[in-house]
Amino acid sequence: MATSRHRHRRPDPAPRAHWFLLISVLAAVVGLLALHAVVLGGFHSDETAPQSTTASVPDSVRTGGSLIDARNGAPVVRRPTDKTLALTFDDGPDPTWTPAILAVLDRYHVKATFFVTGAHAAEYPGLVRDIAAHGHDIGNHTATHVDLRTVGDLRTQLELRFTDLAVAGAAGVSPALVRPPYSATPASVDDPAWRSIQRIGAAGKFAVLSDTDSEDWQRPGAAAVVANSTPKDDRGTVLLMHDAGGDRSQTVAALDRLIPALQAQGWRLGTVSDAVGLASAGAPAGLGQIAAGWLLIGAVQASNVVADLLVALLIVASVLAALRTVVMLITTTVHVRRRRRTKLRPVTAPATVIIPAYNERAGIEATIRSVLASDHRVTVIVVDDGSTDGTAELVEKYVSRRVRLTRQANAGKAAALNTGIAAARTELVVLVDGDTVLEPGTVRTLVQHFADPGVGAVSGNAKVGNRRSLLGQWQHIEYVIGFNLDRRLYDVLECMPTVPGAIGAFRRSAVMRLGGIPVDTLAEDTDLTMAMERDGWRVVYEQEARAWTEAPATLGQLWKQRYRWCYGTLQAVWKHRRAVLERGAAGRLGRRGLPYLLLFQVLLPVLAPLVDAAALFGILTSDWLTVGGYWLIFLALQAIPAVIAFRLDGERVRSLLLLPLQQFVYRQLMYLVVVQSVVTALAGAPLPWHKLHRTGLTIDTANPSGRS
Structure with missing residues (x-):
C-alpha cells in the first residue's frame, strides 16, 4: 500500500462517531453474551446435596412440615393436611414437557405449583403465562438453579430478584414461594441449608421443601416414578417432580397414572398454598416490576439470538476459511505451473x-x-x-x-x-x-x-x-x-x-x-x-x-x-x-x-x-468440545496457507x-x-491524514534478504 498523503493544513478532528458506534456494538454483544453465559450457561437437574452439620438448625424445622416461614426470625412450619398431596414441578418451564404436564393436569382438573427458574422463565415467558392462565401457582426456583447453600446474601438476593422480575414480566405476578435447588426433605436440612432458608425469609418469602421425592430426575421408568410418588400413609405430603431439565416423558406417563389412582383413594391433589392453608402463593406485580420484567425478558431473548447467531x-467463518484455503491452494498451483510455462x-x-x-x-x-x-x-x-x-x-x-x-x-x-x-x-x-x-x-x-x-x-x-x-x-x-x-x-x-x-x-x-x-x-x-x-x-x-x-x-x-x-x-x-x-x-x-x-x-x-x-x-x-473444534479448525485453516506461502517465497x-x-x-x-x-x-466520519515515523532501513542491496 502507499504511504499517506500529507498536507500542511489543520488536521481533521479525530472521528468520534465511529468509536461510539463500535464501542456500543461491542459492549452490547459482550453484555448479552455475558448474560447468556451467566443465566443460561449451565444447568444440572435436582439432586440431593450432601449433608453437613446441623448444630444451628431448629428442631422444629427438621421435624416439621415442608413449608418454612423464616421471615420473622423464629421459624414457622406448615405441612399439608392429611390425605392432601401438593403437586410441585421444578426446573421449568420447558417448551416440550411443561405443555404436556399441563394437559394431564387439565384432564384431571388438578392444580399444581410450578417452581420456575428465572432463566427459563425469561426464555419462555409464554409458558409462564400459560401456567398462570391454567390456574396453577408459580414459585421461584432461583435464576440459574444455583445451590443456595454455597452462595452468600448478595447472590441469593440477585437470584431471587431475577426470577421475580422474569415471572412478573411474563405473568404479572410476584411469587411468594421459593424452592431451593438441590433441596430435599425437612429432615435433611443442615446448617448451610438453614442459612439459605433464612436468607429466603429475609427476602420476604416462604421456603418450600418436599416430603416425597418421585426421583423422576433419575428416569427409573414410569412405574418406579409412580411407586416413588405414592404416599406410604395418610399424612399430607409435598411431592417433588420435574417438568424440565431433561427427558420428562416418564414423568408425564407416571402423572397420567398417579393422579387417577390417588383420586380413587380419596386423596385431594392441589397447590402448595391450598395444601398448607396459605392465603396466597404470590401477589399481583406492580407496573414498575412488570416493566422491569419485560426489559429483562427482552435482554435474555436478545442474548439467545446473539449467542445462536455467533x-x-x-x-x-470456518467454512469461509476452508473455502479460502482450498481456493488459494488451487490458484497457487495453477500460478506456479503457469509461471514455469510462460516464456516472454x-x-x-x-x-x-x-x-x-x-x-x-x-x-x-x-x-x-x-x-x-x-x-x-x-x-x-x-x-x-x-x-x-x-x-x-x-x-x-x-x-x-x-x-x-x-x-x-x-x-x-x-x-x-x-x-x-x-x-x-x-x-x-x-x-x-x-x-x-x-x-x-x-x-x-x-x-x-x-x-x-x-x-x-x-x-x-x-x-x-x-x-x-x-x-x-x-x-x-x-x-x-x-x-x-x-x-x-x-x-x-x-x-x-x-x-x-x-x-x-x-x-x-x-x-x-x-x-x-x-x-x-x-x-x-x-x-x-x-x-x-x-x-x-x-x-x-x-x-x-x-x-x-x-x-x-x-x-x-x-x-x-x-x-x-x-x-x-x-x-x-x-x-x-x-x-x-x-x-x-x-x-x-x-x-x-x-x-x-x-x-x-x-x-x-x-x-x-x-x-x-x-x-x-x-x-x-x-x-x-464441538465449539472448540470449530474454533481450532478456523485457526488451522488460517495457518496452513502460511506454511505454503513461506515455502514458495523461500523464506x-x-x-x-x-x-x-x-x-x-x-x-x-x-x-x-x-x-x-x-x-x-x-x-460517515472523516479520516485524518497520518505521516508514519521512519528510521530508515540498513539493508545490503546486493543481498537484502541475507540469504546465502
Whole structure:
C-alpha cells in the first residue's frame, strides 16, 4: 500500500462517531453474551446435596412440615393436611414437557405449583403465562438453579430478584414461594441449608421443601416414578417432580397414572398454598416490576439470538476459511505451473523510477542507491512533496544524468506521483515509496511482463525489511502470506485489486489516459489498479520483483497505517462498484476481485472477533468440545496457507513459530482495524491524514534478504 498523503493544513478532528458506534456494538454483544453465559450457561437437574452439620438448625424445622416461614426470625412450619398431596414441578418451564404436564393436569382438573427458574422463565415467558392462565401457582426456583447453600446474601438476593422480575414480566405476578435447588426433605436440612432458608425469609418469602421425592430426575421408568410418588400413609405430603431439565416423558406417563389412582383413594391433589392453608402463593406485580420484567425478558431473548447467531457465524467463518484455503491452494498451483510455462521475449526498454518523498530523510538515500544499482536501464525522478526535514537537500547530492529532483509545495502523494509521471520520458514507469529498498533485479523482472501488450501494470513483491522485532516478524508473516497467496490468486483470476505503492510498474500512457493517479481516495494505489482494469488492462503479479520496505515499528503507527489502508480500500471498492455490471477485465474485477476482497478481507475479519467471542463463550457455556473444534479448525485453516506461502517465497519457515502468538494478538488487532474502518465508513466520519515515523532501513542491496 502507499504511504499517506500529507498536507500542511489543520488536521481533521479525530472521528468520534465511529468509536461510539463500535464501542456500543461491542459492549452490547459482550453484555448479552455475558448474560447468556451467566443465566443460561449451565444447568444440572435436582439432586440431593450432601449433608453437613446441623448444630444451628431448629428442631422444629427438621421435624416439621415442608413449608418454612423464616421471615420473622423464629421459624414457622406448615405441612399439608392429611390425605392432601401438593403437586410441585421444578426446573421449568420447558417448551416440550411443561405443555404436556399441563394437559394431564387439565384432564384431571388438578392444580399444581410450578417452581420456575428465572432463566427459563425469561426464555419462555409464554409458558409462564400459560401456567398462570391454567390456574396453577408459580414459585421461584432461583435464576440459574444455583445451590443456595454455597452462595452468600448478595447472590441469593440477585437470584431471587431475577426470577421475580422474569415471572412478573411474563405473568404479572410476584411469587411468594421459593424452592431451593438441590433441596430435599425437612429432615435433611443442615446448617448451610438453614442459612439459605433464612436468607429466603429475609427476602420476604416462604421456603418450600418436599416430603416425597418421585426421583423422576433419575428416569427409573414410569412405574418406579409412580411407586416413588405414592404416599406410604395418610399424612399430607409435598411431592417433588420435574417438568424440565431433561427427558420428562416418564414423568408425564407416571402423572397420567398417579393422579387417577390417588383420586380413587380419596386423596385431594392441589397447590402448595391450598395444601398448607396459605392465603396466597404470590401477589399481583406492580407496573414498575412488570416493566422491569419485560426489559429483562427482552435482554435474555436478545442474548439467545446473539449467542445462536455467533455460533452460526463460527460455523460460517470456518467454512469461509476452508473455502479460502482450498481456493488459494488451487490458484497457487495453477500460478506456479503457469509461471514455469510462460516464456516472454526480453524487454530492454528503459524505465523511469518515480519516488515521491515527504520527510523521508531517514531512508531516501538507501532507496536511491538501490534503484541505481538495478541491472536494468533506469532513470530516477524524486518528487519532494514539500518536505520539512531536509529530504530535498539530501537528494541534491545524487542529482545527475540519471537522477532528477523535482520540488513542489505539499500536495499529497498522489499529486507527487502525477508530477513524476508527467516528467517521465519513458513509457514504462516504476513507482517506489521513499522508504523502500529494491533488489538489483527488481526493475528488470517487473518490466518483462510488458512484453504482453495487454498488461498495463505489474505488482511487485513487497517484503518487510525491519523484521527483527516481534511486531516486525508478525508483519513479515502477514506480508509473505498476502503477497504469495492472495496476489497469486488475483493473478490467476485476472482481478488484481491493488498494485502496492511500495513497488509497482505501469504503462505511462495507460495511467495518463485515466487522468493520472486518483486523488479522491486514501488508497490511490488500489484506486488506480481498479481503474486500469476497468479500462481493459491486465494487471499481473511478479514474485521475484522484491522490494524491502520499512514496516511500522509501533502498534500506534501500525494501527494508523492499516486503518487508512482498509478505509481507503473500502472507498475504492465503493467507487468502482459498477464494475460488477461491466464486461471484460472490468467484469472480472467486479465479479471476482471485489467479492473476494469484501468477503475475505472485510467480512471475515469483521466476523472473526465475534467468532472468537462465540468460541470462548461456547466453550464456557455449552458443548465446549464441538465449539472448540470449530474454533481450532478456523485457526488451522488460517495457518496452513502460511506454511505454503513461506515455502514458495523461500523464506525461513522457522519464523512461523510466532504464528500461534500472532493468531491470538496481532490477528485480533488487525481485525479490530477492519471493524473500525467499516464502522467509520458507516458513521460517515472523516479520516485524518497520518505521516508514519521512519528510521530508515540498513539493508545490503546486493543481498537484502541475507540469504546465502
